[in-house]
Amino acid sequence: MTEMVYGSLPHSGGEPVLPRWWRTIDKWTAVFILLLFAIGILLGLAASPPLAEKNGFAPFHYVQRQAFFGMVALVVMIFISMMSPVMVRRLGVLGFVCAFVALLFLPFLGTDFGKGAVRWYSLGFASVQPSEFLKPGFVIVTAWLMSASQEINGPPGKTLSFAFLVFIVGLLALQPDFGQAALVLFGWGVMYFVAGAPFLLLIGMAALVVLGGSFAYNNSEHFARRIDGFLNPEIDPTTQIGYATNAIQEGGFFGVGVGEGQVKWSLPDAHTDFIIAVAAEEYGLLLVLAIILLFLVITVRSLLRLMRERDQFTRLAGTGLACMFGIQAFVNMGVAVRLLPAKGMTLPFVSYGGSSLVAGGIALGMLLALTRNRPQGVIGDHFVGRGRGTLGTDQG
Template sequence: MTEIAHGTVIVQSGEAVLPRWWRTVDRVTLGCILALFAIGILLGFASSPPLAERNGHDPFHYVIRQAAFGGMALSVMVFVSMLPPTTVRRMGVLGFFAAVAAVALLPVFGTDYGQGAVRWYSLGFASLQPSEFLKPVFVVFAAWMVAASQEIGGPPGKSVSLFVAVMIVGFLAMQPDFGQAALIVFAWSVIYFVAGAPMMILFVVLGLVGVGGVVAYNNSEHFARRIDGFLSAEVDPNTQLAYATDAIREGGLFGAGLGEGSVKWTLPDAHTDFIIAVAAEEYGLVLVLIIIALYAGIAMRSFFRLMRERDPFIRLAGTGLVSLLTLQAFINMGVAVRLLPAKGMTLPFVSYGGSSLIATGIAVGMLLCFTRTRPQGDIGDFLLNRHGRT
């Protein structure tokens, strides 16, 4: 039997899929994800009973749904992480075209559920938010295009990826969903920067984002109201931001205790966008720091493993995915402590939400696939293959 040594892992040809996956997957990142999901279930027991009571459901109706969606998300995550990177790339590109079509058709077939933004498809038993699924597959598509542009005779992938990013941002702005649009711009910028893009291009993109923000402020009452509320010196005590900041302040170092928090009774989105406020009030700063440490652990482990990766596509896609995950977590927690304007964005693997959980499972599955330990071959062979064996 042939054995190939790579780092501290021995990869054996002919080895069964599951043992090989377990030997090569980043188990630290996997453990962090499972810990975040467990914390999400724990916080669901604290935050969702008031919502269930208001909607006439059993006290733990939403916890059971979160566990079911989370089970699907973890299953998808493990399945995707077992696939070869080439297969993940192909599935990601096909999924990208499907997700773009789904987002483009929202004005025709979508619904706003009374929230003023058409972001969902109603499936009867549940809802589907296609922009959540668009984010990871866009990263794969953009990384594929940018990596291909670095090949001799390759396509103009950087220009194509920029055009596609602008198109997607336009679709999302029409909903309106400026938060997801910002994530798309950020993911593209990270991929472009890691690929060695001229800084001038990134400054131009940043300028265009600023112009877009001014246009949105002047033409969207919803967007302007959130910006004005963020910039105001006084916070309306009857807003979700005020309730969240009060809860975080009252929680202190160790919190009020399990079930002793009150913010879940006043915050409509306590189980989703403001789940960190529930964590801070009932379990204190200690749990919040643990959550932050888990996201930081995922980011650091992934970046260190991707630094050793020689395949440009894998390096770009993996960096884009981990940046997307950690930025979304930062935005969610930043809103709760009023570092950022209010934005409806979930905390990955912690907040309640079917589309968010499953889409995050796909994204992390791709990340685990790209960061698996694999034989890299000799660097000379890699360069030879990359330049057409000339």
């Protein structure tokens, strides 16, 4: 495993941790993540005061909490990004076990905060959403099982990961939280594809997803209501989608001006699920395009760096984390512009939410750790080097 992770080139273990971390980390990705967090604080200043006033708090109550949880997330992200792939795997497995147990007890000990879905544990001073912490752990465990299954006499890792997937998706659907269930399913599908899944099998899985969606539509009023609202050609202007659509149209290219937006007074989730509507109304299309570009660059840069990685676990885990990060942003913004049905999903590192921010910090810390430069060369160099070594031995 050591050779697979670090390659056959000499590795200097005497370099201090911080200089080695700074030299090997993807600095551009780290900077873009910080920019996303800064944009989130900026939009929180615009979106959250109406809600704070409604709930009897100081005007910037939610902004201060977002700044606090965001700083915790950044510290956690930096700490995890210094870890080796082996340490990331251990942390991911431990986190998955804890989040999985929390998810099991959620129907009995959780609360819905009046939203009709039991997704949170109330701690009094804050709330915790286990599914947010389950996602990075699930990616790590899945990557570990799939990579182990390709070793000689390895375990049936793909089958085991599929069993975990079915059970977790079932638990999330019972909350109901079809958005997170779809996100977990997507992450597993991407990793399975990268691990070499037959294309026909993926088509079969897509058909099963369609059948599962039909079953949920016929048996879940919550799911059916959201699908019907999405398919309805006429938008009710008094719904969240109606308010968000109007705000995006009013913003135009340059926005109506800082603090001049009205959607934050109408949308109860303006600071979370529909934060992009606030950005579009007050700052216009230009800021929205900048946010899209940041998410796109983070995802694509990470995938390009992972393409050079030889270790199967690192490649699979990094791909799963990067794709789930990118698709969650796509779903959040797609809902706001009515490309997708309402999902109740935050915009990573931008929306308000302690669980979302801290869990996002964990996931991005793992991604930064897995995409660090390591002295391994490229795959072609590895085989050329081995061939030369074998030739030299024969000659000797």
